[in-house]
Amino acid sequence: MKYIIAQLPGDGIGPEVTSQAVRVMQQIGKLYGHTFEVKTGLIGGVAIDLTGSSLPPETLKLAKTSNAVLLGAVGDPKFDDPKIKERPENGLLSIRKNLKLFANLRPVKVYDELLEGAMLKANVIKGADFVFVRELTSGLYFGKPKKRWETSSGRKAVDSMYYTEQEIERIVRVGFELARLRRKKLTSVDKANVLESSRLWRQVANEVSKNYPDVTLEHLLVDTCAMSLIRTPRDFDVIVTENTFGDILTDEASMLAGSMGMLPSASLAGIPAKGEHIFGLYEPIHGSAPTIAGKDIANPIATILSLSMLLRYSLALEKEASAVEQAVSDVLKAGYRTCDIIDETTGTKQVGTQQMGSLVVKALKG
Numbered sequence: 324m325k326y327i328i329a330q331l332p333g334d335g336i337g338p339e340v341t342s343q344a345v346r347v348m349q350q351i352g353k354l355y356g357h358t359f360e361v362k363t364g365l366i367g368g369v370a371i372d373l374t375g376s377s378l379p380p381e382t383l384k385l386a387k388t389s390n391a392v393l394l395g396a397v398g399d400p401k402f403d404d405p406k407i408k409e410r411p412e413n414g415l416l417s418i419r420k421n422l423k424l425f426a427n428l429r430p431v432k433v434y435d436e437l438l439e440g441a442m443l444k445a446n447v448i449k450g451a452d453f454v455f456v457r458e459l460t461s462g463l464y465f466g467k468p469k470k471r472w473e474t475s476s477g478r479k480a481v482d483s484m485y486y487t488e489q490e491i492e493r494i495v496r497v498g499f500e501l502a503r504l505r506r507k508k509l510t511s512v513d514k515a516n517v518l519e520s521s522r523l524w525r526q527v528a529n530e531v532s533k534n535y536p537d538v539t540l541e542h543l544l545v546d547t548c549a550m551s552l553i554r555t556p557r558d559f560d561v562i563v564t565e566n567t568f569g570d571i572l573t574d575e576a577s578m579l580a581g582s583m584g585m586l587p588s589a590s591l592a593g594i595p596a597k598g599e600h601i602f603g604l605y606e607p608i609h610g611s612a613p614t615i616a617g618k619d620i621a622n623p624i625a626t627i628l629s630l631s632m633l634l635r636y637s638l639a640l641e642k643e644a645s646a647v648e649q650a651v652s653d654v655l656k657a658g659y660r661t662c663d664i665i666d667e668t669t670g671t672k673q674v675g676t677q678q679m680g681s682l683v684v685k686a687l688k689g
């Protein structure tokens with residue numbers, strides 16, 4: 324089969340990590356007889372520099388005519404001035420909104436190999452394996468009113484946590500469908516003791532649960548969830564939550580996996596199901612990390628695991644997706660680590676971005 328993959332490297336370490344994932348993809352192509360035609364586009368700060376827009380129309384067109392999108396990261400401190408209108412992050416938010424990528428899957432898996440160097444106690448996090456389903460095109464990020472204005476008593480600003488029942492229903496269904504394929508437990512996270520949008524969220528989640536009698540639904544307040552992620556991470560299977568809550572909680576959860584550099588994500592335009600081709604954008608959850616950009620030290624594993632999700636959800640290539648995961652796991656077992664996940668006391672070998680990419684390519688089995 325032939326597939327067109329849009330590669331959007333973006334800013335900072337984005338180009339370094341996506342190019343390693345592309346190498347892994349081409350090796351998968353060789354081993355399994357697929358052709359991946361990679362077409363590169365601009366997004367983020369680099370796109371602003373070259374075209375004036377964080378998401379040039381050609382990039383959107385490229386994404387729409389591809390089978391899936393692989394993205395690095397956006398963000399550059401030179402755009403930090405709050406007075407600047409066009410920010411790199413706008414590009415990412417617009418592409419998510421334009422392509423209707425409402426379901427953001429962020430799996431969190433604690434590898435046994437990384438337990439030693441973990442910041443958290445090994446006996447608490449060992450075996451933790453869950454997936455966040457973050458709503459991605461509504462909520463506090465997009466709700467109106469969203470503005471800033473001046474009054475005689477000073478400056479004011481507002482963002483709105485806005486949800487329709489349809490938006491809640493479709494994302495909660497993603498949670499239930501995923502839970503059905505896993506350990507059949509869904510945790511819906513909200514702030515229903517305070518927020519009206521959360522009370523609607525909880526009500527809709529309860530309504531949707533009637534269609535999934537085989538899945539156990541529990542509700543958790545977002546503050547309690549923040550604590551439980553660290554205290555009892557093994558209790559979670561699938562967690563579904565609002566856009567901003569999901570953004571914050573997944574950065575927290577990345578510490579279980581050892582580093583932000585270990586967490587992949589899939590942003591999907593539909594409900595994932597075995598054998599189906601769901602259009603999606605795939606990116607590591609980490610940012611552009613400008614301070615380490617260009618040094619060949621960034622961890623490419625989050626992006627390589629994002630490629631694995633691309634193969635699984637957008638191309639329905641389950642065997643190939645598992646082969647990528649297995650290769651990553653084998654390289655970690657063999658003791659290779661980038662600097663963000665190294666623990667000097669355990670005799671592991673430190674490698675850079677490109678070498679980690681080469682090791683995964685070599686570990687791939689056909």
Ligand code: IPM
Pocket residue numbers: 397398412415416570608610
């Ligand atoms: C993420 C990032 C983005 C977000 C930023 C870069 C806009 O933090 O993907 O988690 O907030 O969604």
Ligand code: MN
Pocket residue numbers: 570571574608
């Ligand atoms: Mn984030």
